[in-house]
Amino acid sequence: MLPILLYWKQFKLLYWFHDDWDLIDGWSHAGAAWLWHPMAENLSPVFKLLWIAAVFISNGSYAAMIVLLWATHVNVLVLLGLLLTRSGFPIGASTLAVITLGLAWSNIETLGWATRWSSLLCTLFLMIAWAAFSSSTRGFPWAMVLGFAAALASELSFSRGVLSGIVLAAFLFGFGRRRYALALLGSSCLLLFSYWRLLSGYPNFHELDTGKLDAMAKWVVTYELLNPLYHFVSFRQKSIGAEALIVFGGLKVAVMIAGWRFSNRDQRRVLWPLIILDLGTAVMLTSGRYTTGDIGVISYRYQYISLLCFGAFLGLVICRIVRAAHGPRERTAVLIAFSLTWVGLLGYPWKRHAAIWSYQRGVEVRASLASTPDGERFGLPSITAGRARELIRRYHLD
Numbered sequence: 001m002l003p004i005l006l007y008w009k010q011f012k013l014l015y016w017f018h019d020d021w022d023l024i025d026g027w028s029h030a031g032a033a034w035l036w037h038p039m040a041e042n043l044s045p046v047f048k049l050l051w052i053a054a055v056f057i058s059n060g061s062y063a064a065m066i067v068l069l070w071a072t073h074v075n076v077l078v079l080l081g082l083l084l085t086r087s088g089f090p091i092g093a094s095t096l097a098v099i100t101l102g103l104a105w106s107n108i109e110t111l112g113w114a115t116r117w118s119s120l121l122c123t124l125f126l127m128i129a130w131a132a133f134s135s136s137t138r139g140f141p142w143a144m145v146l147g148f149a150a151a152l153a154s155e156l157s158f159s160r161g162v163l164s165g166i167v168l169a170a171f172l173f174g175f176g177r178r179r180y181a182l183a184l185l186g187s188s189c190l191l192l193f194s195y196w197r198l199l200s201g202y203p204n205f206h207e208l209d210t211g212k213l214d215a216m217a218k219w220v221v222t223y224e225l226l227n228p229l230y231h232f233v234s235f236r237q238k239s240i241g242a243e244a245l246i247v248f249g250g251l252k253v254a255v256m257i258a259g260w261r262f263s264n265r266d267q268r269r270v271l272w273p274l275i276i277l278d279l280g281t282a283v284m285l286t287s288g289r290y291t292t293g294d295i296g297v298i299s300y301r302y303q304y305i306s307l308l309c310f311g312a313f314l315g316l317v318i319c320r321i322v323r324a325a326h327g328p329r330e331r332t333a334v335l336i337a338f339s340l341t342w343v344g345l346l347g348y349p350w351k352r353h354a355a356i357w358s359y360q361r362g363v364e365v366r367a368s369l370a371s372t373p374d375g376e377r378f379g380l381p382s383i384t385a386g387r388a389r390e391l392i393r394r395y396h397l398d
Contacts, residue, residue: 002103002347004070004111007354011112012063013362015369016397019115021383024391027052039118041288043194046125047118047157054117060396065114072120073111076308077102079127084312086134088266092322092335093315099342100311105349106231107307108357109300116301118158123304125154126164130273133172133180144180151184155191160305162191163280167273174269212290219290220282222297225249227306230298232345240294252310259313262320271312278309 004011016024019039026034027048035045058064077098084094101107110116132147151168155161165188169181226240229248238244256275263271281302289296296302318338325331372378374386391397 001070001074003105003350003354004066007350010354010358010362011066013358014066014112015062015362015365016388017113017115017361017365018379020113021378021388021391022380023048023051023115024055024395024397025383025387028391028394041195042118042159043191044118044157044159046153047121050121051114051117055395059398060392061398062114063398065117066112069111069114069117069120072117072124073102073107076120076124076127079124079131080308083127083131083134083270084315086131087270088264089270089312089315090319093312093319096315096318096342097311100314100346101304101307103343103346104228104232104303104307105346105353106228106300106303108350108353110304112357112361113301119160119301119304122154122158122161122164123308125150125157126161126167129154129164129168130171133168148183152187155187159195160281160284162188162195162284163277164188165191166280167277170273170276171269174272216286216290219286219297222294223282223285223302224279225252226298228252228303228310231300231303240297255310255317256313258320259316262316267316274309274312277305281305 023039026037030037035048036043039048054065054068058068080101081094081098084097085091089097110119129147129150132143132150135143136147147168151164154164165184165186169184169188172178172181172184222240222245225245226248229252230240230244233248235247260268260271285302289299289302292299318335321338322331322335325334369378369385369388372385374384374389376385377383378385378388
């Protein structure tokens with residue numbers, strides 16, 4: 001919680017932006033039927049219901065929506081730590097994994113834009129289901145009901161929810177619970193069919209040919225190799241090219257291979273589904289984002305899952321390095337040196353980026369709204385400045 005506590009003045013400047021307006025406008029026009037309307041390439045009735053409820057409960061306060069994002073984030077972290085420690089990860093490895101996801105400044109868009117609650121909710125419900133299924137393997141049969149309910153909520157919160165059933169099925173297969181795993185796979189297949197029908201009219205899939213498939217494959221590989229490490233280390237003439245792919249991709253692959261080799265059977269029951277989640281996220285993103293090029297590959301909004309998956313491997317590797325040091329003093333020195341360096345890389349840039357983000361997504365948005373004539377476009381093509389002002393009055397948006 002340090003970033004939002006230290007830079008609350010900056011976060012408080014943020015204002016309703018882009019898709020936020022579209023969501024509120026959709027509700028005002030269609031009411032309850034809007035819950036089942038596609039949001040871009042997402043089928044997300046659970047997110048929409050909770051999101052519009054939050055708008056009403058907060059009386060249109062954007063600051064309250066930002067706090068809600070961070071509260072969801074903290075719950076994800078608690079469940080991640082619970083899952084890892086319950087699966088035999090050393091407390092040090094679990095802590096590093098939680099810090100990696102929790103403190104990273106590259107999550108600024110996920111934690112600073114109300115619409116991104118869809119991604120956070122999807123992840124939260126996935127972690128609730130995962131923790132529940134983990135409890136069920138320890139003799140708590142009631143947890144299965146909670147697990148399936150949370151998995152369904154994850155699937156209906158964001159497009160990436162399609163992966164929730166697959167990831168959880170991989171986890172349960174590790175315990176020999178094939179019947180439950182197949183049921184989860186079935187739910188993902190049903191959702192995939194719905195998305196297939198939705199995306200059949202999506203521009204990216206018109207006249208799909210070898211050129212488009214090659215571009216998608218390149219996007220996936222670039223995304224996987226650069227994230228999540230690209231944002232944390234700077235060097236001269238840094239750019240998205242062969243050098244960056246070798247440096248950041250090589251380091252990521254080395255850490256994940258080492259983490260896998262250092263893990264035991266219980267830990268691999270979690271690591272294997274995390275690999276599926278990481279790769280699956282890249283594949284799903286490329287279907288809608290491969291045309292965004294380099295900017296889309298390292299977009300802040302796509303860092304969250306990459307950090308979640310990578311942190312568990314990193315924690316195992318660092319714990320093994322610490323244990324390899326001779327003597328308690330050496331171990332302590334290695335741990336402190338890495339922790340300070342990692343926390344600095346993850347957390348210190350918040351100071352600069354929070355100021356930039358609050359200006360772009362707060363000060364500039366408010367100024368644009370104040371200066372744009374009623375009939376001119378404001379943000380999305382479907383929203384004019386006049387319509388935005390009408391929504392502000394109607395829903396007390398602040």
